[in-house]
Amino acid sequence: MLAGVAPPARTSRRMSRYSALALVRNAFSGHKDWTPAWRDPAPKQRYDVVIVGGGGHGLATAYYLAKLHGITNVAVLEKGWLGGGNTGRNTTIVRSNYLLDGNAPFYEHSLKLWEGLSADLNYNVMFSQRGVLNLAHSDSQVDAYARRGNAMRLNGIDSDLLDREGVRRFCPELAFDDARFPIYGGLLQRRGGTARHDAVAWGLARGADSLGVDLIQNCEVTGIRREGDRVVGVETSRGFIACGKLGLAVAGNTGRLGAMAGLRLPIESHVLQAFVSEGLKPLVDHVITFGAGHFYISQSDKGGLVFGGDLDGYNSYAQRGNLPVIEEVVSIGISMMPCISRTRLLRHWGGVMDMTMDGSPIIGKTPLANLYLNGGWCYGGFKATPGSGWVFAWTIANDRPHELNAKLDLDRFRAGRMVDESGHGPQPNLH
Numbered sequence: 478m479l480a481g482v483a484p485p486a487r488t489s490r491r492m493s494r495y496s497a498l499a500l501v502r503n504a505f506s507g508h509k510d511w512t513p514a515w516r517d518p519a520p521k522q523r524y525d526v527v528i529v530g531g532g533g534h535g536l537a538t539a540y541y542l543a544k545l546h547g548i549t550n551v552a553v554l555e556k557g558w559l560g561g562g563n564t565g566r567n568t569t570i571v572r573s574n575y576l577l578d579g580n581a582p583f584y585e586h587s588l589k590l591w592e593g594l595s596a597d598l599n600y601n602v603m604f605s606q607r608g609v610l611n612l613a614h615s616d617s618q619v620d621a622y623a624r625r626g627n628a629m630r631l632n633g634i635d636s637d638l639l640d641r642e643g644v645r646r647f648c649p650e651l652a653f654d655d656a657r658f659p660i661y662g663g664l665l666q667r668r669g670g671t672a673r674h675d676a677v678a679w680g681l682a683r684g685a686d687s688l689g690v691d692l693i694q695n696c697e698v699t700g701i702r703r704e705g706d707r708v709v710g711v712e713t714s715r716g717f718i719a720c721g722k723l724g725l726a727v728a729g730n731t732g733r734l735g736a737m738a739g740l741r742l743p744i745e746s747h748v749l750q751a752f753v754s755e756g757l758k759p760l761v762d763h764v765i766t767f768g769a770g771h772f773y774i775s776q777s778d779k780g781g782l783v784f785g786g787d788l789d790g791y792n793s794y795a796q797r798g799n800l801p802v803i804e805e806v807v808s809i810g811i812s813m814m815p816c817i818s819r820t821r822l823l824r825h826w827g828g829v830m831d832m833t834m835d836g837s838p839i840i841g842k843t844p845l846a847n848l849y850l851n852g853g854w855c856y857g858g859f860k861a862t863p864g865s866g867w868v869f870a871w872t873i874a875n876d877r878p879h880e881l882n883a884k885l886d887l888d889r890f891r892a893g894r895m896v897d898e899s900g901h902g903p904q905p906n907l908h
Contacts, residue, residue, distance in 0.1 A: 537866020587864025729829025
């Protein structure tokens with residue numbers, strides 16, 4: 478039991494426990510006796526805590542508030558369906574291979590939570606530790622990866638620096654002798670991998686509901702009501718809901734929701750596209766990222782190659798992409814793996830990314846006494862899901878940040894304490 482953490486709250490609703498025995502037992506009834514994974518309640522007039530955003534981060538926050546802090550009078554408000562935003566629109570990569578102290582301990586804590594999440598939730602989130610490999614294409618890039626790998630090890634995070642032949646043994650399908658981008662080596666985190674994005678949302682929703690949290694779908698927040706420097710509730714498409722504390726976990730809509738409370742946040746919203754190919758026989762056993770451009774690829778259990786690249790070059794709230802980015806991403810992918818050149822693209826989609834000025838997230842308090850912010854995730858949102866919910870729940874319950882998210886506060890932008898992982902400065906579109 479963690480110091481300062483309340484004992485787990487009692488389960489307020491009988492939940493079917495998933496197991497091989499339950500599967501066999503329900504087979505005899507034609508699988509008609511399974512209880513719904515979560516309720517569909519009407520919103521109450523008031524909650525102790527309201528979380529806006531029914532994606533992975535909002536659901537994880539509600540789950541840990543109930544489980545670790547005994548706060549069960551909680552509502553999660555989602556304008557559409559649970560997991561229908563960025564949680565269901567990403568490329569499923571999980572890793573903790575970060576350089577800076579503000580990021581590395583936090584993401585490593587999240588990775589440790591990933592390693593036990595399926596057992597904790599009694600729900601298979603399909604977490605696969607297949608390894609994440611970052612390719613290096615020059616001597617200087619190998620040196621940079623050596624620095625990052627050493628920093629990771631100093632923080633207790635696994636890392637292996639591979640030479641050219643080590644990468645070849647790991648991923649023989651790559652283009653090692655490309656004239657423009659020869660492969661010199663790579664940085665490997667073997668504990669990294671992928672998880673099934675929908676299963677993560679469903680498992681967290683089921684877990685939170687079983688602890689008494691109300692999951693309110695089709696409930697769009699249209700305004701935030703204040704009295705002085707305190708928030709007293711939210712206006713929604715289903716009426717006014719009062720609350721003692723309000724947490725925002727709304728990804729690409731962070732700036733818009735912050736403005737409802739009178740806050741101007743250092744965030745821009747951009748579209749990020751993702752892609753999946755037709756199903757293929759096993760080809761890419763790991764997660765691989767290109768070192769000379771923004772490209773990352775893995776292979777799903779169904780055989781499709783899942784990949785992505787850079788942001789679209791303009792601000793947008795649209796969940797769709799454009800053809801120039803498709804051309805760019807595909808050309809980089811073929812440069813790295815020529816063998817996929819004749820693979821057919823099955824579909825692509827877009828998520829709305831909330832990009833901060835230093836490329837790192839914001840998790841903490843705001844200038845309003847009882848308003849808390851979880852946003853600015855840039856490319857790092859999905860991999861941080863359990864860790865984000867864990868520290869955000871701590872922050873809301875204790876009205877102060879945990880040491881893991883203390884450096885990721887909003888005030889760093891006023892004080893000039895940037896956590897600039899990629900070294901691009903205050904240009905959100907470059908992070």
